[in-house]
Amino acid sequence: MKFPPSSRNWITIIGSLIAVLNFLLIIVLFIISTIFNKSNTNLGLFIYIILPGFLLLGLIMILLGMVISRRKLRKASEEEKRQLPVINLNNPRHRKAFIIFTIATIIFLFLSTYGSFEAYHITESVEFCGTLCHKVMEPEYTAYQNSPHANVTCVECHVGSGASWYVKSKISGLYQVYATLTKTYPSPIETPLHDLRPARETCERCHWPQKFYARTLQSNRYYLADSLNSEWDVMLQMKIGPEHSSLGFNEGIHWHINPSVNIEYISENDKREIITYVRYINKETGEVTVFRNPDYPVSDSLIGAANSRTMDCIDCHNRPSHNYNSPSVYFNKAMLTGAISKDIPFMKKVAMGLLRNTFPDKDTALTQIREDIISYYKSDVGDYYTKNSDQIDKSVIAIQNAFSQNTFPRMKVTYDVYPDHIGHLESEGCFRCHNDAFISESGQKITRDCNLCHTIVGQGKPGMMQFTNIRDTFEFRHPVDIGTIWKESNCSECHKYLY
Ligand code: HEC
Ligand code: HEC
Ligand code: HEC
Ligand code: HEC
Ligand code: HEC
Ligand code: HEC
Numbered sequence: 001m002k003f004p005p006s007s008r009n010w011i012t013i014i015g016s017l018i019a020v021l022n023f024l025l026i027i028v029l030f031i032i033s034t035i036f037n038k039s040n041t042n043l044g045l046f047i048y049i050i051l052p053g054f055l056l057l058g059l060i061m062i063l064l065g066m067v068i069s070r071r072k073l074r075k076a077s078e079e080e081k082r083q084l085p086v087i088n089l090n091n092p093r094h095r096k097a098f099i100i101f102t103i104a105t106i107i108f109l110f111l112s113t114y115g116s117f118e119a120y121h122i123t124e125s126v127e128f129c130g131t132l133c134h135k136v137m138e139p140e141y142t143a144y145q146n147s148p149h150a151n152v153t154c155v156e157c158h159v160g161s162g163a164s165w166y167v168k169s170k171i172s173g174l175y176q177v178y179a180t181l182t183k184t185y186p187s188p189i190e191t192p193l194h195d196l197r198p199a200r201e202t203c204e205r206c207h208w209p210q211k212f213y214a215r216t217l218q219s220n221r222y223y224l225a226d227s228l229n230s231e232w233d234v235m236l237q238m239k240i241g242p243e244h245s246s247l248g249f250n251e252g253i254h255w256h257i258n259p260s261v262n263i264e265y266i267s268e269n270d271k272r273e274i275i276t277y278v279r280y281i282n283k284e285t286g287e288v289t290v291f292r293n294p295d296y297p298v299s300d301s302l303i304g305a306a307n308s309r310t311m312d313c314i315d316c317h318n319r320p321s322h323n324y325n326s327p328s329v330y331f332n333k334a335m336l337t338g339a340i341s342k343d344i345p346f347m348k349k350v351a352m353g354l355l356r357n358t359f360p361d362k363d364t365a366l367t368q369i370r371e372d373i374i375s376y377y378k379s380d381v382g383d384y385y386t387k388n389s390d391q392i393d394k395s396v397i398a399i400q401n402a403f404s405q406n407t408f409p410r411m412k413v414t415y416d417v418y419p420d421h422i423g424h425l426e427s428e429g430c431f432r433c434h435n436d437a438f439i440s441e442s443g444q445k446i447t448r449d450c451n452l453c454h455t456i457v458g459q460g461k462p463g464m465m466q467f468t469n470i471r472d473t474f475e476f477r478h479p480v481d482i483g484t485i486w487k488e489s490n491c492s493e494c495h496k497y498l499y
Helices: 010-035 041-075 092-123 126-131 134-145 154-158 163-181 253-257 300-305 327-336 347-355 362-379 384-406 491-495
Strands: 216-223 231-238 261-267 275-282 288-292 454-460
Touching: 010 041, 010 092, 041 092, 126 134, 126 154, 134 384, 216 327, 216 454, 253 261, 327 347, 327 384, 347 362, 347 384, 362 384
Parallel strands: none
Antiparallel strands: 216 231, 231 454, 261 275, 275 288
């Protein structure tokens, strides 16, 4: 084979190498994907997009090199032309070198194919996302493992399928690696994520809106901070959808994701916590209703300039996976399962007095939790501790475990830094809009009516519970007497600061 003289330059030679290598890689990957039947979109990304990209780069380099060297050759046609070394396979030294080179290339090819295949899988794994930068992602990784999505990988929500989001995520990943190495990341990591992939393309792959949900029954159990850790139960019939699921989105909580409903809002500093303006567009009739909150007046120029957000799953389900519980919630759960003993007097009160503190790091927190609880029972209740030390020690361990799963002092992560927008007890949640303060020009309110989203079908202390017929509802009874304040103020106004 004879190559034209213009091809004898380094750009062309390197370009040819790149092209040939990538071509072989593509073939090998293609064979692998066929043999092992791994026909997922992401391997396809390699075979059909990334490697061909490099192949193209190689081809461009070949041409570029030839053009440049041709110009040079023309200019220097009088000068002596430099030739590349001649490889003569009849020469034993040349032959040996050639064989070694070939074998090395094949091994290299094989390894790099295997390597890029594996590397790709690794970058998509939960372990990679959750533990590589151990300190930074520890809160998410820990909370995630205790969530309903523990078997859904991080990338299924954060990246989704398809090439463009994969590339986008790897580019922003490079910046994240830089931020981790230089320790310039914020702690806690900022929320909300403004560039999260739209829920339509992630959540809806598994929870398609055409799969309607009907009403469900939710039982909640609480323990009060009194001497008996008194139990209080509330049973709610959640109106997620209509009474009959086949009625679709016409009413109920998931009415917001009805395709003909469009709810846009503006929030302070785009944080989605304090909502200042809501616009509901009925896409079927074209009717537009604007709700304003007199406590947060917004000017028309600001409305024009602000980034309004269209409500989707994430505006309610903002913590579907890594969700951090408040001390009260994780304590109640642990007492419910018996991990913390109900028989220890004032157990909840003592724990609540402690768990809301800020601790410099986890070890200090765990030590302090242990010492404070034990010293309380040693000093305040006389010989109670000596008689019940087993029970108290067991409960302390349960509290420490629950604390470690929900609070991360190093990254300054607590439940109130990352509030959950479902509900309204400890953060405003639904009451960000449903607060009776938002009012339209025609006087319509975004209501806080207790029966809009759920009915109360049972409440009270065990043994003294009131129950009602499933089509009826009780007026809410607050577990401790606070008069009628709960009717006027949002629950979170007290509950955010309760303990
Ligand atoms: C079921 C879907 C889902 C899974 C699985 C998931 N996330 Fe998220 N994650 C979200 C959503 C939704 C947000 C956006 C919250 C917001 O913007 O209000 C988010 C936000 C984040 C944030 C920003 C801080 C915050 O909490 O708002 C980090 C960091 C994060 N996720 C890391 C992870 C890691 C690491 C994993 C895997 C161990 C993971 N996520 C798994 C849905 C998910
Ligand atoms: C890869 C599939 C998958 C994706 C993507 C996914 N989910 Fe899920 N989701 C599940 C599975 C599986 C369950 C558990 C179902 C069960 O236990 O019945 C679940 C449960 C839920 C639940 C009920 C939780 C509970 O407490 O029982 C909610 C709410 C939810 N997902 C919301 C979301 C949101 C919001 C997103 C997008 C940010 C999302 N999911 C993305 C598969 C997925
Ligand atoms: C961004 C503002 C906003 C948020 C946040 C919000 N909603 Fe709404 N919601 C609205 C608006 C606007 C309406 C329509 C009010 C009207 O037309 O009277 C509405 C209506 C409803 C309805 C009545 C639907 C029907 O017609 O049957 C329910 C139920 C509801 N919301 C539940 C919730 C729940 C539960 C949450 C929290 C998880 C929530 N909403 C959060 C704005 C919001
Ligand atoms: C207006 C707020 C709101 C929006 C928007 C919203 N949800 Fe929900 N969703 C809820 C509430 C409230 C519940 C009941 C939660 C509970 O009982 O703890 C719920 C329940 C669910 C459940 C569990 C159903 C069951 O039977 O247990 C799934 C799954 C779910 N939502 C998925 C989604 C998906 C996917 C989207 C977006 C397409 C979405 N939701 C949009 C408020 C919302
Ligand atoms: C806009 C919808 C909406 C309105 C209005 C509303 N709630 Fe709720 N409420 C919810 C949702 C959603 C939850 C479920 C939270 C969860 O699953 O964690 C909830 C939970 C509760 C709980 C259980 C508390 C918890 O989180 O453990 C009580 C009690 C309650 N609501 C009482 C009330 C009372 C009293 C009113 C009237 C002042 C009211 N709700 C108005 C949506 C609403
Ligand atoms: C004036 C302040 C205040 C307001 C407003 C308020 N609460 Fe409470 N709440 C309390 C106090 C105090 C307790 C008792 C705490 C204890 O003994 O552990 C309590 C306890 C509770 C408990 C059981 C304790 C637990 O483990 O979380 C529930 C449930 C509850 N409140 C629901 C509500 C709901 C729902 C609203 C809004 C409709 C509301 N509260 C409004 C002060 C308030």
